[in-house]
Amino acid sequence: MDERPRSRDVARRTLLQAALGAPVAAAAAPAVLGTPSAQATEATAPGGGPVDAHSPRFTLAVFPDTQYLLDEGGSDPEPVRETLRHLIRRRQQDNIVFLAHLGDVTEHGTEREMRLADQVFATLRGKLPHSVLAGNHDVPSGGDDQRGDTPYLRTFGPRRFAGMSTYRGSSPDGYHSHHVLDAGGRQWLLLALDWRVSDQGIAWAQQVLDRNPRLPTILTTHDLVAPDDAGHAALSDHGQRLWDRLIRRNDQIFLTLNGHYWPAGRTTLVNDHGNPVHLHITNYQDRYYGGAGMVRYYRFDLARNTIDVSTFSPWLLAGDPARRSTLEAETVELSGEADRFTVELDFAERFAGFAPPSPPPARPARSVLVRGTVAYWRFDRDGLAGAGTDGAAVAAGTVARDLSGNGNDLTVTHLHASPPDVLTWSADHHQAQPAHASLRFGGGRNPDRGAVLRTSATAPLTRARFESGYTIETFIKLPDPFEGDHAFMGILSWEGRSGDAGKTSGWSPDEPTCSLNLSGERFLQFVVYPVDRDADPTSWSHALPVGRWTHVAVVNDGRRTVTYVDGSRIARNADEDSRGITTLGKPFAIGGTQFAAEYGQGYYGWIGDTRIVAAALRPDQFLTAVR
Template identity: 60%
Template sequence: MERRNLLRAAVAAPAVPLAATVLGAEPATASSAKFDTHDPRFALAVLPDTQYLFDADSADPAPLRATFKYLLEQRAEDNVAFLTHLGDVTEHGTEQEISLAGTTFKAIDGRLPYSVLAGNHDVSSGTDDQRGDTPYRKVFGPDRFRRSATFLGSSADGYNSAHRIAAAGREWLILALDWRISDAGIAWARTVLKQNPTLPAIVTTHDLAYADDAGQAYLSGNGQRMWDKLIKDNDQIFLTLNGHYWPPGRTVLKNAAGHDVHVHITNYQDRYYGGAGMIRLYHFDLVRGRIDVETFAPWFLNRDAGKRTPLEAETIELTSDVDRFSLAIDFTSRFAGFAPPVLPAPRPAAQVVDRHTAAYWRFEGDVEKVKDLSGRGNDLTVRRLTANDRLTVSTEHHAGAPAHSSVRFDGGSGRGALLQTAANAPLNSMTFLDGYTFETFIKLPEPFEGKHDWMGIFSWEGRSGDAGKHSGWSDLEPTCSLNLSPERFLQYVLYTADGDHNPTSWSHALPVGVWHHVAVVNDGKRSVVWVNGSKIARNPTQPSHGVATTGRPFTLGGTSFDLRYDQSFYGWIGDTRITARALRPEQFLPAGHFR
């Protein structure tokens, strides 16, 4: 069963310089070596109030031991980066309880980075972080974490800590704040944020929000103070996690920059066996732009299903809207205010053209005549279907495209403009018997308005019947074309140079409003269509050798029928390259963008 966990960051008090920290994996062990800092998917584990497991002579740390064992065993599968405890480790904060908890946590020391913060049951509830020494600070203070590679530092009082983790190819900051942070503590937290201005931050504390029975969360009195003095004006903070209250709940608040801050309450001490060491896993997925959340108890999960008691079976996993849910977050745009994305610089044509390149076009200047940068003379010029049709050069582009521009086509039924090679261009008659790769970047407008059924992306003009091909839908369709169906499925139609074969590939429905890289690769035996670095499902296995051509122009932005064009493309087309050999995915124009 797949599970997940993760996340945190760190720093030191304003009164003392931040400790120099080398980021990377924690000390090399068989367990820690399994975490992948570059995988765009990782997990943050959240552990709320465990106080009833450390309650004087009724203490039972077995559930927490099972949770730690589970996290260590599953760390590689779920790519767990970090574990954060939300306070109320113990019931009374006595030396005996704290000592037992500290011993239990030794199972993950040096094996899984984590943070702990004080709840009102761990320290005197009438004090803030200036309370001085306590059994809690002796065991869970800064000294415990100094050797951890993710520990960034702590406030001078020792009750607030900061942790910096490397995950998904970037760094993240986690603030673990005392249940009653003082003004000095807040000043320290602000300093941590200022000293790490580009790191997305998560605030963890014990008391920040509570929820009603429907799961709607509201800031508590202490939470409102933290919001006003720390969270609201620091755009880096995008998520807060707290325990203390039950039932669990969540809400989304707008900060001063107008951006979302997700506020979540996690606490299961009211559940069977004091929550039984139940954890919540936040699965960050920077590819999909989501955080998927699940809540379960490893102690019960590992029991023989046939021997679980009714209460164990009931508590093994929680699936309400506040326990199992998904958050849609465009991480790039959400973090752009403090960490603008660094886009790759445009690449000169010389870097993407070689002796096998049959044609390469990019759209940076005069769109009336687009030069073939391969040097083979396959320049494109505009052909208008009606007198007023225009093409527009745009700065819109795929993040992995060599050029940071594209051409906007605004075609529709009976109108539009195309780009075509000249009547004598070498490309018109090429048959690619040794294989080929056709590549382009496309983006469909959002909203996708109007009628654009079977619009063409590129094609070789000509009638398949004139090439002696009669196996397809019509002798009047072109010999090779890449089109979009009414359902936005890519359709690659080919009449091969040898024989009367008509292999046709189909993709999934392409989303609108985002860029896609499309590559058609033929190794001399078979054609395979790729979208965004992934093979599509419906690639036929029938033989596909070369391209039948009739010597008529290559067309970008349209597909003819009986030598006539009913419409042109609707959307953006970026860099387009034709290579007279089969390329591997790592050789495609995005140059590693999909890895």
């Protein structure tokens, strides 16, 4: 189940919004602590301001074995220093929320080497939260985390991390720590475990997980998976123990990172809950110049449901490209399948077992009746008679009330003697929609069928001209699979012929004066005949996805029209001037568009809350804005 680097058209762009678990209190520090010079109080990124904890894109930096560069027998710590300086310089731009070192900081773990490591890592003091764990070259390799005092513990023990905002505590022995990261609008747990975890260490890690049951977890350690000759990876002996005793049992752990072995490799295993766990080796000490301070970026993108991984040497990047030697040019950035790849991960689905998303609750109609609201329809019990049974047919003659109080009620009409199931009630809805309900339309052509909800011919909306501007909003969802020919099906419209309004310059005098439709390529088409000219400014979107809810807003400021999809302005908005909507005193309808004053096919898919406002609203005023 190894993930492969490949491109992907991502179907969902939804931020994870999950309830956050409370972080566990910091464990008591052992008697043996880091040197005073190692203490730090974290600050924002110097010269660039703080990272953005709410952005759906953030970076976890991973620094593998640096032992050959911090070796008292002869080494060069400058590549390590430059990597740390690079991370500080780029912290805000790359939204780097944390740095995890994977162990083997030094070659021999001596007092002298640890003093050097202390000086080098002091670069991060107060500037970037981080963890450093012990590898087999940092401590006596014959024991586990119960080994007691070492130069490593005095340098990278709990006291070093105590001032960081991410730090939540260490194990009693001091060799394990855990951090809580604020990123992507939620919290994440990072475990930094010793290279040999005792039974006591496993019990401590389990306690941390138990106290933070809703936090997705990244486990870092030095020895977990080892590479094979094909660039993949398999559990080492110690890794098998961690997998069986800790990782596979805890669904929270979705990603593990380790060094120790080379070359780099990765694999995916399935835990006891049936979910994938991604296990990666990151180590470049076998490469030119002891790895040249190579660092790996894990760029989380919660909107695209991906983790983009890249590996490069900031030290080599800082040099003059024209003067790079052959080995430097080959090492500056790595592009092999184990070094640069994308992990595709549906975060909401993967975390649903322990941290299910908490969508906003339904909002009452009064909360979205902004100034200038002309009409507002929703299909829950507040707005639709008989709503409440998923899949139940909505009978002809059923009324959807205009909750604005302006009298623009809608009445269900079945087209072309369509069967009762052509319109059904549904509990499906956009997660940001005020009402947790929608209508499922079963329209189609050959033969024409469908259903529409229409105002009466005397409703105020039939005569409204909107010359000072307007906003028309709705939520739609297209079925997956999207079967059949539904080209230019109508979503909403005003009835009547544009030709009867004296409009002759458009595509056809038989089309209505205003309609929102979907082309055969699933492009939105908003066409309007303004009141001040004989023209039909038309806006077109990109191809809409299937199987997911989409919010659509058409905004006119009295001069021009701009269409938004999911809060984003589309490219193909009409340049022509456009003031108001020409109306003929004919009904407004949801679920279809007339041609030559007759309905053909009806809409195919779901429609949710729909609102019309006699003003140009900003995106932060749309129905999706949860206040």
